[in-house]
Amino acid sequence: MAAIYSGIHLKLKSPQTPWEDKLKLARFAWISNQCLLSNKEQVLLDWCTHALTGWYSRKVEFPEKVLEGLWCYLDDLLHSRKLHTLLKQGKTISLRLNMAQFMVRSSSQDASLTLPFTVPTVTSMTSLLRQGEGLFTNPHHVIVVLGALQSVPLDHLTPPVYQSAFLAVHEALFAIIQCHPQVMLNAAPSFLNVFHRLLASIMQEGRQRGDSDTGPDSDAYLQCSRLIERMYSHIAATAESFTTLSAFMVAQYVTELQKVTLRPSIKQHLTEGIYRILDLCLEQDIKFLTVGLQMGVREVFNELYSSYTHYHKAQRQGEDKYTV
Template structure:
């Protein structure tokens, strides 16, 4: 499926066929798998999403919600698999690699902002809702945080107000903590880089 998608709009001319692929990706199991099977399933879904975002820009204008539903399954699954455990973690590299791919996908989503700008607050809300449920391993959390910072870059002041007012109490605290670290570390650094570039 992914190799077909990589042929781009020259081969798959009907946008509905790409939306059918997104529907099929929703059904790929990502829970209760061994690390090796999890990694191959995760990579297969990620590569298909990557092919869609790279090779089917016209579809993305209408299919962004479907795309995000599939991507959210990847985010939620890596948060479950990448949580801190009491036992020694021999499979950490699998989950660390997957968290790097999530960070990369957030960057690609942010780069195609016209499809996702209106959904950026929604993406942040999904992220902090999942984050409130787990304690992530620091190395996994680092990549996911860097990724969600890119989506926060798309959020306008109205989005931030919406998130602050609309999230439930515990989730709002997680968001406030995330937004505070975003403004302190990422936003300040980015503004410094912009100033330096000018």
């Protein structure tokens, strides 16, 4: 048997080997102790991701059945007890950042892959981001992560899957704003583009729908709205990176708000969050918003700013006066 599987790496790379046979060889190589291959786990992971990259970039062709088999094989590898045991023992298995970006973008083309691949890949990138600027020495790597986050699906998902995807993106953004402050000075627009996807999606999912406004599904969306409020607070605390963009953020918010009627519980959290951004706005920002927005959006802003002035700003000024 060992003789049959000798030179397996060459057979996996050979264009003469049928793809169905390559998959069988790769599966055997992963589980068998008879396959002696230097750095076997890394080699097989690289082979699988390279094959998937080739298919999605249209550099190689194979049947849909093989494509499905490759994704299943990758799932088996990443979730195998063997791999986790090796990692606990200190063995390093690397997944290049551009490959992680590819996996997010590719798996996002199929909603059924969101939980098994897209979310875990984003979570892995977040773990790397949390290592801070000591690990991500090149600021471009953070931009690569932000580019990948743009591809995470947030539409046409069941509430549990939506919440998982939403949380994964939120945690990645939180890791960037917390662990990469220097990058944020230049990457704020890209960061806000990803955050706006979260905001726009929760406004769509959190709109009033009658009988479906309560229950477990509603709770999932409510949790996501709390994360939006939380992120607004973190953005406001990092005023150096976002002060010049505060009016832009408010404009984005009221533009999306004008399209829907939100559930009161969700609107409460989003409103409290945007109040933190209004705290950053200067007088000229308010004048710009009052004059520059389109008629319908301007009315929404005027209502928002009126409630902000009456409730939030007055309360904050009272607290400041009490503190003094």
